[in-house]
Amino acid sequence: MSPHGGHGNKCCDGDRHSHDSPEMGVEYSLYTKINKDNLECLNEDTEGSGKTIFKPWEERLNFNTVVQSDADEELLFNIPFTGNIKLKGIIVVGEEDGSHPSRMRIFKIDLL
Numbered sequence: 558m559s560p561h562g563g564h565g566n567k568c569c570d571g572d573r574h575s576h577d578s579p580e581m582g583v584e585y586s587l588y589t590k591i592n593k594d595n596l597e598c599l600n601e602d603t604e605g606s607g608k609t610i611f612k613p614w615e616e617r618l619n620f621n622t623v624v625q626s627d628a629d630e631e632l633l634f635n636i637p638f639t640g641n642i643k644l645k646g647i648i649v650v651g652e653e654d655g656s657h658p659s660r661m662r663i664f665k666i667d668l669l
Contacts, residue, residue: 587642588613589613590638590639590640590642591611591636591637592637592638593608593611596611596635596637597634597635598624598632598633598634599632599633599634600626600628600632600633601627601632602624602625602627603625606622606625607624607634617648620652
């Protein structure tokens with residue numbers, strides 16, 4: 558499938574950019590905008606392990622830290638940001654052993 562959701566093999570900007578460029582991950586990373594002190598993970602087996610899986614771009618393939626659910630197969634994250642952000646995509650990296658998420662839901666909560 559095309560990186561643009563299936564509208565053919567041509568990219569909307571022609572050949573002026575790359576989808577696999579590491580610089581794009583660094584440039585658009587929201588990691589520095591996450592309020593890590595107030596990040597919450599519900600249903601985590603080990604307290605605080607949910608905070609450890611959010612990593613800078615250059616550490617995204619480091620599998621030394623994981624988070625596992627304590628009761629069922631759901632993990633619920635509350636990810637506050639330090640300011641207004643524009644979410645363009647999410648990268649979830651996991652092993653090939655079936656322990657990675659099979660489904661995600663995202664909810665936007667506006668706080669006044």
